[in-house]
Amino acid sequence: xxxxxESGGGLVQAGGSLRLSCLASGGIFRFSNMxxxxxxxxKQRELVAAITSGGSTNYTDSVKGRxxxxxxxxxxxxxxxxxxxxxxxxxxxYCNANNVIYNYWGQGTQVTVSS
Numbered sequence: 001x002x003x004x005x006e007s008g009g010g011l012v013q014a015g016g017s018l019r020l021s022c023l024a025s026g027g028i029f030r031f032s033n034m035x036x037x038x039x040x041x042x043k044q045r046e047l048v049a050a051i052t053s054g055g056s057t058n059y060t061d062s063v064k065g066r067x068x069x070x071x072x073x074x075x076x077x078x079x080x081x082x083x084x085x086x087x088x089x090x091x092x093x094y095c096n097a098n099n100v101i102y103n104y105w106g107q108g109t110q111v112t113v114s115s
Contacts (some may be wrong), residue, residue, distance in 0.1 A: 002026035002104050004095045009109030012085055016113070020080040022095030022106055033098050034071055034078040038091035038111075045094070049080060053099070062088075085113045 008020040020036065035050035049059045049069035057069055068081040078095065090113050095106035 002028055002097070002102075004097055004104055004106035006093065006095045006106045006109040009093060009111045011112045011114065014085060014087055014113055014115050016085050017081070017083045018085065018111060020082065020093055020095075020109060020111075022078045024076045024078070024095075024097055028097060028102070028104070029071075029076040030073045031099060034069075035096040035098070036069060036078075036080045037094045037096055038089075039094070039108075040088075040091040043091075048093070051078065082111070085111075087113045087115045089113050 003025045005023045006020060008018060012018055031053060033052045036048045037045050038048050039045040047060055048063055049067055051057045051069045051071050059067060066084045071078045090111060092108040092110050094108045097104045
C-alpha cells in the first residue's frame with residue numbers, strides 16, 4: 001500500500017526557515033517524480049516545486065531562490081527546504097508522487113508564517 005507522510009510543518013516568523021519531509025512507502029519512490037503543492041484558504045492548490053526521478057528540479061516563480069527541493073532515494077524521502085519565509089507562504093503543503101501510471105497525495109502539513 002502506498003502512503004505519503006509529510007512532516008515538518010509549523011508556525012514560524014517571517015524570515016524564518018522550515019524543512020518539510022515526505023516519506024513514501026510502498027516501493028514507489030525511486031520510480032516517482034516527486035512534488036510539493038500548497039493550498040491556501042480560498043485558493044486553488046498550486047505546484048510549489050518538483051523533482052523528477054532523475055533529479056531535475058523546477059519551482060514556481062514565487063519561491064525561486066528561497067525554497068529547495070531534494071530527494072534521498074535511500075531513505076524514500078523528499079524534502080522541501082524553505083528559507084526567507086513570507087506570510088504569503090502560509091498554506092497546507094502536500095506531497096505528491098507521480099508518474100505516467102499513478103498519482104498519489106499525502107495528507108498535508110500546515111505551514112503558518114506570521115508577520
